[in-house]
Amino acid sequence: MKLPDGPRTPSLLQTIRLIAQPTEFLDNCAQRYGDPFTVRVLGVNSPPVVFFSSPRAIQEIFALPAQRLDFGKATHVFRPLMGEHSVVLQQGRNHQRQRQLLMPPFHGERLRDYGQLICEITEQVIKEWAVGSTISIHQAMPEITLQIILQVVFGLEPGPRYLKLKQLLGDLLEDVTTPLYSSLFFFPPLQRDWGAWSPWGYFLRRRQQIDELIYAEIQERRAQSDSNRKDVLSLLLAARDDAGQSMTDVELRDQLVSLLLLGYETTAGALSWVFYLIHAAPQVLQSLRSELEALPSSLEPERMVQLPYLSAVCQETLRIHPIGLICVPRMVKEPVQVAGYEFEAGAILVPCIYLAHRRQKTYLNPGIFQPERFIDRKYSSYEYLPFGGGSRGCIGTAFSMYEMKLVLGTILSRFELLLADTRPVHPVRRGITLVPSGGVPMVIVRQFSKPQLTAART
Numbered sequence: 001m002k003l004p005d006g007p008r009t010p011s012l013l014q015t016i017r018l019i020a021q022p023t024e025f026l027d028n029c030a031q032r033y034g035d036p037f038t039v040r041v042l043g044v045n046s047p048p049v050v051f052f053s054s055p056r057a058i059q060e061i062f063a064l065p066a067q068r069l070d071f072g073k074a075t076h077v078f079r080p081l082m083g084e085h086s087v088v089l090q091q092g093r094n095h096q097r098q099r100q101l102l103m104p105p106f107h108g109e110r111l112r113d114y115g116q117l118i119c120e121i122t123e124q125v126i127k128e129w130a131v132g133s134t135i136s137i138h139q140a141m142p143e144i145t146l147q148i149i150l151q152v153v154f155g156l157e158p159g160p161r162y163l164k165l166k167q168l169l170g171d172l173l174e175d176v177t178t179p180l181y182s183s184l185f186f187f188p189p190l191q192r193d194w195g196a197w198s199p200w201g202y203f204l205r206r207r208q209q210i211d212e213l214i215y216a217e218i219q220e221r222r223a224q225s226d227s228n229r230k231d232v233l234s235l236l237l238a239a240r241d242d243a244g245q246s247m248t249d250v251e252l253r254d255q256l257v258s259l260l261l262l263g264y265e266t267t268a269g270a271l272s273w274v275f276y277l278i279h280a281a282p283q284v285l286q287s288l289r290s291e292l293e294a295l296p297s298s299l300e301p302e303r304m305v306q307l308p309y310l311s312a313v314c315q316e317t318l319r320i321h322p323i324g325l326i327c328v329p330r331m332v333k334e335p336v337q338v339a340g341y342e343f344e345a346g347a348i349l350v351p352c353i354y355l356a357h358r359r360q361k362t363y364l365n366p367g368i369f370q371p372e373r374f375i376d377r378k379y380s381s382y383e384y385l386p387f388g389g390g391s392r393g394c395i396g397t398a399f400s401m402y403e404m405k406l407v408l409g410t411i412l413s414r415f416e417l418l419l420a421d422t423r424p425v426h427p428v429r430r431g432i433t434l435v436p437s438g439g440v441p442m443v444i445v446r447q448f449s450k451p452q453l454t455a456a457r458t
């Protein structure tokens with residue numbers, strides 16, 4: 001099989017560069033070898049890993065029949081956290097079934113049920129902010145998005161179980177982003193329980209505590225069976241697949257943890273970028289403020305999410321810093337053709353979100369933060385794909401855009417902020433995401449008088 005060209009340096013070196021300096025490495029390869037290009041990672045006899053960024057090739061990959069591809073090669077790292085039944089680890093019919101059950105709570109009408117709650121949680125967290133003090137956006141955003149997931153997805157009300165779960169999850173998620181834990185997830189032979197003081201033993205015990213709380217919540221909800229509840233867990237408890245089957249407790253646990261792990265840090269990272277980017281671009285901030293100021297004196301989630309400039313700012317943030325650089329890598333099981341190349345079993349195909357978003361042919365001045373481009377033009381789902389696409393596209397696409405706009409809009413309606421450190425930031429790895437370096441400290445300059453929150457629907 002003739003493969004697209006790519007670097008000839010030893011695979012170990014390519015792997016290290018891809019992990020340590022992912023954006024520089026991808027930029028260099030794209031500049032030198034064009035699109036697509038092949039890299040060698042994972043070991044000496046590693047399969048070729050081919051990166052694609054042209055809309056046409058990405059469209060072809062998304063259209064490939066799922067049975068010709070194996071998605072499990074890259075996702076196994078999630079197994080210890082998310083569990084065997086997680087949607088992320090499923091393939092074929094099981095995967096379709098899980099998606100069919102999981103998608104409805106995150107779409108259409110359902111989103112409107114969450115708007116008011118998202119704004120209220122944001123208000124609750126920021127009410128501690130005092131004019132003149134400095135806050136870290138990097139700490140504030142996960143605090144907001146974790147509470148949103150716990151209330152909207154798990155349907156937990158603030159109380160002892162909520163607080164315990166929030167603390168345990170927050171700590172666990174903080175730990176798993178450290179290099180030590182990340183390595184344990186990548187190398188299953190290191191996953192040994194040598195007692196509560198060993199890293200893996202500690203992880204297992206904490207996971208056990210979290211699971212006990214989640215199972216207790218599931219039991220209670222099954223017993224109550226309240227059809228008026230709108231949270232995702234309640235909807236999943238009531239959901240049935242085509243064969244009339246509902247989810248088991250273990251399936252529910254695994255999906256809840258997966259939604260939490262994929263939904264909380266990603267949105268928090270995107271929000272950190274948006275705060276940095278708009279405050280580093282005064283013109284953009286000014287336009288955004290003017291749009292928000294034109295809203296009536298009450299904060300209406302439904303009106304806020306429809307603001308075109310606010311939407312464009314969030315879209316452009318995810319274009320320039322897409323949080324996840326790539327879609328789930330696909331290993332070829334049966335020969336497939338993409339971009340005029342024939343790929344045999346074993347090759348790994350990677351739709352590269354980051355490079356697709358930096359393509360000169362698609363985006364004028366791709367390195368510049370320019371929300372207007374989303375007002376002036378519509379991009380196809382193969383040109384703009386921060387949430388991936390095809391059969392494994394992100395389940396939280398609509399929800400996280402909705403959440404981003406409401407959190408950003410609510411905070412800007414309450415406070416004027418200023419970057420405490422004007423030096424440019426760069427992307428740094430945090431777990432599966434790339435977030436701005438330095439924690440984005442911001443000074444609270446001014447507080448605006450309080451507009452009232454009004455119900456999303458009367």
Ligand code: HEM
Pocket residue numbers: 087088089099258259260262263264266267270318322323324326327328329386387388389390391392393394395396397399400
């Ligand atoms: C800014 C926020 C987010 C970004 C940038 C993001 C991005 C992504 C990307 C790139 C993928 C892989 C798609 C592919 O390979 O084609 C993905 C998958 C996924 N995301 Fe998100 N995501 C975000 C928020 C969320 C939220 C809020 C949830 C749920 C609460 C969520 C749940 C999932 C799930 C379950 C999958 C796996 C889907 C599957 O395997 O079928 N994500 N996300």
